[in-house]
C-alpha cells in the first residue's frame with residue numbers, strides 16, 4: 001500500500017528560482033539561503049520518496065481571474081513549467097501519476113472535499129521553486145509529483161482548519177492506494193511577507209517562529225489561526241501559510257522535526273523551511 | 280461596499296476580496312494578458328489601442344497607462360496581476376515594492392536586508408495616524 005513518510009514545508013519565492021537558473025545561488029545575497037537547504041538535499045537523497053504530493057498556489061498562471069478553484073488537484077500525466085512573463089523556467093517537465101491522482105480525486109470527493117480536477121495544467125514557480133530547493137538542478141526530477149493548487153490569491157483562502165482536515169483526507173486517500181509508494185508531502189509558500197501597497201516589506205520573525213512551533217507540536221491549535229491574524233501579523237501574502245496545514249494534516253499527530261531553516265530576506269519575503277518525519 | 284470588514288483597519292494594505300475582485304476584473308485580465316509575448320508586443324506597439332480591448336473604467340485605464348501602482352490596487356487590481364504590468368516595464372517585485380512604499384529601490388532593499396518592515400507600529404491604521 002502507499003504510505004506517507006515525511007513532510008516538507010518550503011517557501012516558494014520566485015527570486016530563488018531565478019537565482020538558481022541564472023547561477024547566482026552562491027552569491028552573498030542568495031548563498032546563505034541555499035546553504036540552509038544543503039542538509040535538505042542530503043536528506044532527500046536518503047529519504048528517496050517514490051512520489052511527492054505537492055501543495056502550492058498558482059499565481060494567476062494556470063488560473064487567471066476567469067476561474068478560481070479553491071482546491072484543484074492535478075490529474076495529468078505531466079505538467080509543463082509555465083511562462084510567467086519571462087519565458088518558462090529552464091527546469092525539467094514535472095511528471096505526474098495519473099492513476100494515483102484519479103484515486104485521490106475520487107476518494108476526496110467521497111470524503112466531502114469537492115475538489116476541482118485538472119487534466120491539463122501548467123505549473124508556475126509555486127511548484128517548481130520548492131523542487132529546485134530540495135533537489136537542485138537535476139536533468140530530470142527524481143520522482144513524479146501530484147500537485148494540489150490552493151487559491152490564496154483572492155480572499156478568502158480556505159481556512160487553516162479546512163486545510164488541516166483536507167490533509168487528513170489526502171492521507172486517507174493515499175493510504176488506500178494499492179501500489180507500494182513512499183510519499184513525501186510538500187506544503188509551500190510563506191512565510192511572513194507583504195508584496196503590496198504601502199506596508200509592503202512586512203516581516204514578522206517572531207510570529208513565524210511561533211507558527212513553526214505550533215505546526216510541529218500543536219497543529220490542532222495552529223490550524224485554528226484566523227485569517228485576520230495571518231493578514232495583520234504575517235502580511236497580506238503571508239496567508240499562503242494555510243497550505244502548510246494541508247501537509248501537516250497528512251502527517252502523524254506526532255512528528256519529528258528533522259530540520260528547520262529561517263532566513264530574511266529573499267526579495268520581499270521571509271524564507272521558512274522545515275522537514276518533518278512521521279514518528 | 281458598506282459592510283465593515285475586519286481587515287479594514289490594517290494600514291497600507293488592500294485585501295483583494297470578492298468586492299475588489301469584482302471591481303478589478305477587466306483591469307486584472309488586462310494585466311495578466313501581458314504574461315504572453317504576443318500581447319506584450321501588441322501593447323508596446325499601441326498601448327491605448329491594446330488596453331481598449333479591456334472594458335475597464337476610465338480611472339483604471341488611466342492608472343494603468345500612468346503606472347500608478349497603489350491606485351491600481353485601490354481600484355481592484357491585485358499584486359500578482361499588476362506585477363505583470365510592472366514586469367512589462369522592466370520592474371521586478373522588489374522594484375515595485377520600492378515604488379509602492381515610496382522608499383525607492385535601494386532604501387527598500389536595504390530595509391529588507393536589515394530584517395524587513397517591523398510588525399510593531401504597523402498592525403493598525405491608528406498607529407499610522409501621525410505619519
Ligand SMILES: [Fe+2]
Nearest residue numbers: 057126189240
Ligand atoms: Fe506564492
